[in-house]
Amino acid sequence: MARQEISIESDFITLGQVLKNEGIIATGGQAKWFLSExxxxxxQEQETRRGRKLYPGDQVTIPALDFDALMVADEA
Known part of the structure; x- marks a missing residue:
């Protein structure tokens, strides 16, 4: 599983936003369902809250989709 980097333009991004921005879900409303399924x-800890704030250095992994991403601060 190749780790990708996701740039965060503000102080944080929510888990639901990451799922939507990466095309894992089509709409923000699907986040709650996706996280329950x-x-x-x-x-490295299971998360079910779509509003979980992710900061630079946080890692998100979805084993079933072979998805692994590291949050990084946007340098712009």
Missing amino acids: EKVLVN
């Missing part, structure tokens, strides 16, 4: 790990 799939194993989503934030920093």
